[in-house]
Amino acid sequence: MSLGxxxxxxxxxxxxxxxxxxxxxxxxxxxxxxxxxxxxPRPPSDRVLRSLERVLNFKPGELTRMAHLDRTPSDVxxxxxxxxxxxRKLRGMLKDALTARATGQAGTIDLQALVDQVGxxxxxEISAGTAIPVINKVAAGYPHHFTDLDYPPSVxxxxxxxxxxxxxxxxxxxxxxxxxxxxxxxGDIVVFSPNxxxxxxxxxxxxxxxxxxxxxKRYYQDAPEVLRLQPLNNKYPAETYAPEAITGLWPAVCKIxxxx
Numbered sequence: 684m685s686l687g688x689x690x691x692x693x694x695x696x697x698x699x700x701x702x703x704x705x706x707x708x709x710x711x712x713x714x715x716x717x718x719x720x721x722x723x724p725r726p727p728s729d730r731v732l733r734s735l736e737r738v739l740n741f742k743p744g745e746l747t748r749m750a751h752l753d754r755t756p757s758d759v760x761x762x763x764x765x766x767x768x769x770x771r772k773l774r775g776m777l778k779d780a781l782t783a784r785a786t787g788q789a790g791t792i793d794l795q796a797l798v799d800q801v802g803x804x805x806x807x808e809i810s811a812g813t814a815i816p817v818i819n820k821v822a823a824g825y826p827h828h829f830t831d832l833d834y835p836p837s838v839x840x841x842x843x844x845x846x847x848x849x850x851x852x853x854x855x856x857x858x859x860x861x862x863x864x865x866x867x868x869x870g871d872i873v874v875f876s877p878n879x880x881x882x883x884x885x886x887x888x889x890x891x892x893x894x895x896x897x898x899x900k901r902y903y904q905d906a907p908e909v910l911r912l913q914p915l916n917n918k919y920p921a922e923t924y925a926p927e928a929i930t931g932l933w934p935a936v937c938k939i940x941x942x943x
Contacts, residue, residue, distance in 0.1 A: 862914035874937035890931030
């Protein structure tokens with residue numbers, strides 16, 4: 684969730700109006716609205732964020748830290764997250780070694796063995812991936828117009844991460860409709876990778892040549908000249924198209940769903 688979304692969610696949890704929060708934080712209501720919707724011309728200052736932390740009962744520094752991370756270039760943030768993961772792993776191994784020594788299971792701590800174990804870890808093999816823009820909604824039903832809200836590539840109000848995905852053209856969209864249940868429910872966020880080649884049986888974001896409308900369906904190549912788009916919900920029929928009728932076929936590679 685974006686910084687503005689977090690602020691709005693906390694305000695609603697506290698049953699406070701924008702007028703109340705803006706007044707207590709000494710900012711204008713329109714400015715608070717722009718923060719919550721991500722339309723502020725620049726990120727809120729630390730002073731404003733500290734005021735919002737106080738009014739909305741956040742821990743001191745919680746919002747400012749989120750804002751600082753948002754402003755950090757993605758490559759620097761990735762490196763920071765990797766170092767944090769390495770430190771957590773090393774601390775865990777040291778704790779295990781010290782516990783074993785305290786219980787008499789080990790006479791000495793072999794530091795070289797710990798170094799070797801860190802070197803054999805898979806931390807460097809799995810990364811947080813790049814920031815992926817959530818740009819709009821994709822209809823899991825009949826074809827629906829899709830828009831990137833006029834954003835330039837990879838720019839959005841909200842971003843997510845998909846572990847170990849580094850497609851610079853990757854994007855995410857929220858599912859609308861019920862034709863892909865039970866695998867995908869309305870509101871789920873699905874990440875699509877345009878640089879990944881689709882395979883028959885993949886769940887794909889589909890763009891049509893005729894009017895640039897889009898849909899989200901399971902794709903099958905029934906024959907060289909026939910593409911079948913199959914809903915997962917049995918109450919919706921499958922549809923077939925000629926290859927030239929489809930200008931985009933981008934497979935889903937990650938799904939984020941709310942459990943509660």
